[in-house]
Amino acid sequence: MKKAALALPLYLLFLTHRSYLFLLQGQGSWGEPREGESPLRVEPKQPVVQAGGSIQLRCSLVCPQKEATVQWKGLDTSLGHVSSGPGLSVLTIPEATLSMAGSKVCTSTCQGSTYQNRVELTVYAFPDKVEVSPSTLAPGEGATLVCSAREVFPFDRLTFTWYRGNEKLGGLQSLDRDMGPEQEAETGEEVYWVTERWALPEELVTPGPELRCLVEMKLEQQVITHSRAVAVISRMPSSPEPSTALPTQTTVGLALPSSEVSTVTGHSSSIPDTTVSSLSLGPGSSLSPTSKPSSGSPCLPKIFPSRVPGINEGALELTCQADCEPGASVHWIQAPGRLADYQRQEAGAQATLILMHPGPWNRGSYTCQLEPGGQRDSYYLDKPILPDVDNSDNSAALWTGGCMLGLILVTCVSYRLWKWLRAEDSASAQNLGAQL
Known part of the structure; x- marks a missing residue:
């Protein structure tokens, strides 16, 4: 019994000694790279930050017996703040801009060896500026669906998908994609607008869940999504039913024609649950802005394009109008480029946008908003309305005309000079004959 009691502490002491030796051996190998690997660690390995956001990049190295020197290289001091210490260097970018994206290099020295590691910093811009057109759909009527994303970067990471409720909408015909x-x-940096269009068959326009355009930007291990919805308007039958003892009551339900959803997810994305948007109108009701809405009817803005007579032959005018109760007003909130570059006339429930010289640069989505309420309407100017304007044709015509005019002038001058030289030669010949 005494031998067993004595053997147990000796066995525990033996295990403790072995564990201590193992830890010492492991500590001696810390910081040494495996074959084919750099001991310099950079975290995160795939850094992604939104424009205007902040991020920290950490570069570290454990060097046995000596303190490692770690530092970030090739960085403009204005791009961020670098704080370095023994075995660690931290790059802090407090307010990222798109120009800061790219490769970031970290170097270190340990026991006479130099190590280097790098990461690719991704800076993206994807504000919640998604617009859809048309803003409403009528059952049984086909339409051209337009979905646009503004001020995005990088533009090649975007995907557009249409859903009916939470189910992907099939049967759409993709028409084109423009950017x-x-x-x-705010910053004036170069970003992009991206617009995609689809043909929506009339058989797909049915009452029920709203149609939603989901725009996804996939970046490394992140998926950022924004979406906009198109309300489906359902009309009640126009034939009146026989009257009964109980009075007939018409119910008008209204949801906003455009709802906004913004989510940031990991590897997978999902469509958030949204309330079905539908509008029930009684017989004879209309959404035309030229007629005053009846009591309880929705007040929605509507955009109409028209040519401007007397100002400029090619000028185009977009009018946003909402026939609502007194006190309502509409104003423009979005146009290709900057709103400050357009002539605007806003007075109460009518706002006008004038394009003096429309061209390809004016293609895109135009949006006006009603206040109060925040209802919006979008109008997409496409190629048939704004044909390509190729100034090179005009330049070529001017150049050709100038060349022809110059050739005529040279011919006239040459002819006059030839006649003058001929007359001089004749006079010289006559003088020479007279002298002989």
Whole structure:
């Protein structure tokens, strides 16, 4: 019994000694790279930050017996703040801009060896500026669906998908996809607008869940989404039913024609649950802005394009109008480029946007908003309305005309000079004959 009691402490002491030796051996190997790997660690490995956001990049190295020197290289001091210490260097970017994206390099020295590691910093811009057109749909009527995302970067990471409620909408025919550069409203950096269009068959326009355009931006391990919805308007039958003892009551239910959802998810994305938007109108009701809405009817803005007579032959005018109760007003909130570059006339429930020289740069989505209420309407100017204007044709015509005019002038001058030289030669010949 005594031998067993004595053997147990000796066995525990043996295990403790072995564990201590193992820890010492492991500590001696810390910081040493595995074969084919750099001991320099950079975290996070795939850094992603939104424009205007902040991020920290940490670079570290454990060097046995000596303190490692770690520092970030090739960085402009204005791009961020670098704080370095023994074995660690932290790059802090308090307010990221799109120009800061790219490769970031960290270097370190340990026991006479130099190590280097780098990461690719991704800076993205994806504000909640998604617009859809038309703002409402009528059952049984086909339409062209337009979904646009403004001020985005990088534009090649965007995908557009239409849903009916929470189910993906099939049967759409993709028409085209267009994009172009624009300036970010606050910083002035170059970003992009992206617009995609689809043909919606009439058989797909049915009462029920709203149609929603989901725009996704996939970045490394993140998926950022924004969405907008199109309300489906359902009309009651126009044939009146026989009267009964109970009075007939018409119910008008209204949801906003455009709802906003913004989510940031991980590897997978999902469509958030939203309330079905539908509008029930009684017989003879209309959403035309030229007629005053009846009591309880929705007050929605509507955009109408028209040519401007007497100002400029090619000028285009967009009018946003909402026939509502007194006190309502509409104003423009979005246009390709900057709103300050357009002529605007806003008075009460009517706002006008004038395009003096419309061209390809004016293609895109135009949006006006009603206050109070926040209801919006969007109008998309496409290629048939704004044809391509190729100034090179005009330049070529001017150049050709100038060349022809120059050739005529040279011919006239040459002819006159030839006649003058001929007359001089004749006079010289006559003088020479007379002298002989």
